[in-house]
Amino acid sequence: MRIVKLHTTDSTNDYLKSLAKEQKLEEDTVVWALEQTNGRGQMGTKWSSDAGKNLTFSVFRKIQQITIDQQFYALMAASLAIKDVLKKLLIKDVSVKWPNDILSDKKKICGILIENVIKKGELNAMVLGVGLNVNQTIWEQAPRATSIKTLTGIHFDLQEILTLLLEQFHYYVNMLLAGDLETIKKDYEAYLFRKDKPSTFLNRNKEQFVGIIQGVTDQGKLILLEEDNVINTYDLKEIELLF
Numbered sequence: 344m345r346i347v348k349l350h351t352t353d354s355t356n357d358y359l360k361s362l363a364k365e366q367k368l369e370e371d372t373v374v375w376a377l378e379q380t381n382g383r384g385q386m387g388t389k390w391s392s393d394a395g396k397n398l399t400f401s402v403f404r405k406i407q408q409i410t411i412d413q414q415f416y417a418l419m420a421a422s423l424a425i426k427d428v429l430k431k432l433l434i435k436d437v438s439v440k441w442p443n444d445i446l447s448d449k450k451k452i453c454g455i456l457i458e459n460v461i462k463k464g465e466l467n468a469m470v471l472g473v474g475l476n477v478n479q480t481i482w483e484q485a486p487r488a489t490s491i492k493t494l495t496g497i498h499f500d501l502q503e504i505l506t507l508l509l510e511q512f513h514y515y516v517n518m519l520l521a522g523d524l525e526t527i528k529k530d531y532e533a534y535l536f537r538k539d540k541p542s543t544f545l546n547r548n549k550e551q552f553v554g555i556i557q558g559v560t561d562q563g564k565l566i567l568l569e570e571d572n573v574i575n576t577y578d579l580k581e582i583e584l585l586f
Contacts, residue, residue, distance in 0.1 A: 344371045344509070351394075353381040355401035356458055356472040363460070363468070368403050371513070375400040375505060379474075396479040397490070398501055401472040402512065408520050411459075411466050415563030416524050418443055418457050419531035420515035421471055425453050426534055428507045434494055438536040441556070441565050442579060446536055449586065450489035452476050473508070477501060524561075532558040537584065545583040 345368075352358045355374045362368065378394035409416060422439045429437050429447065436448045445453035453475045460468040476490035477499050491499055518527055532538065538556045544567070545551055554567035557574070564576040 344373065345369055346373045346375060349374065349376040351378040351380065352376045353379070354472075355379060355399055356456060356470050357381075359401045359403050359470050360458070360460075363403060363470075370405060371509070372403040373400055373505075373509065393479045397477045398473065398475040398505055398508075400505065401470055402509070403468060403470055404516060405468045406516070406519065407465070407467055408522075409466060411461065411464075412562060413524065414457075414459055414466055414469075415442075415559070415561070416519060416527055417459075417469050417471070418455060418563065419527050419559075420519055421455050421457065421473070421512065423527065423530055423534075424508065424511035424515045425455070425473070425475070427511050428504070429453075429491070431507065432491060432495065432499075432504075434491065437534065439531060439534045440536040440584065441559065442563055447489055447494060449536075450487050451485070452489050452491070452494075471512070475504070475508070477504060528559070528561070535559075537586065543585045545585055547581055551585070 349358070355376050359372065359374045362372070362374070376399050379399040406417065422443065422445060425445050426437050426439065429445070429452070434447050434452070438446045440446050443455040444451050445455070453473065456472040458470045458472070459466055460470070476488060478492045479490050480493050482488040491497070515527070535556055535558070541553055541555055543551055544554055552569065554569045557566040557568050559565055560576055564578050565582070566574060566576050568574055
């Protein structure tokens with residue numbers, strides 16, 4: 344494994360994608376930045392983080408064994424890896440807010456962004472970006488944020504947590520490559536935030552409605568039970584969970 348440690352970059356995902364174009368990367372090349380000036384989340388959202396206090400990194404991984412239709416399994420696997428590490432650090436009430444946020448006690452502690460490399464119509468590799476709140480304790484623009492230090496009172500070494508995360512990512516990548524997709528999906532759904540509970544959603548017309556999360560499809564759409572026992576599926580652009 345190769346780790347490229349940077350003081351500052353705009354986005355570790357962007358840096359790693361540029362690196363992949365310039366050279367043939369070895370498996371599990373990691374770019375870790377102490378400060379990320381233009382971190383991104385899903386749907387173009389921004390990831391804000393105090394320099395040197397949190398983990399912002401990206402991992403390049405060849406993953407040709409799964410298809411484009413199965414690419415959401417990579418996000419599920421990454422979510423489970425982060426969940427496992429947080430539980431090892433005695434973080435309580437860990438859940439996954441569909442599709443890519445990790446929560447503790449309803450507050451965001453981690454965000455994930457996966458960008459896929461498609462070649463000749465097939466999934467060739469993925470760039471997994473992670474923003475994990477570790478030692479930051481004050482957020483001026485993110486009232487629903489929390490961190491490992493906030494929850495435990497302990498100041499952690501970033502390198503140690505990065506090592507734990509990479510080890511757990513490797514465990515789940517092996518599951519992916521072995522084709523154990525059913526277990527990954529089952530475990531991901533078990534930790535879905537608000538699963539089996541009536542919840543309020545906002546549709547693309549900004550209208551509120553109530554639904555009960557049942558799980559996700561293989562492609563990552565959210566499955567909701569709505570009025571009159573109707574089952575509908577939604578992608579990320581179509582709904583927002585209000586909580």
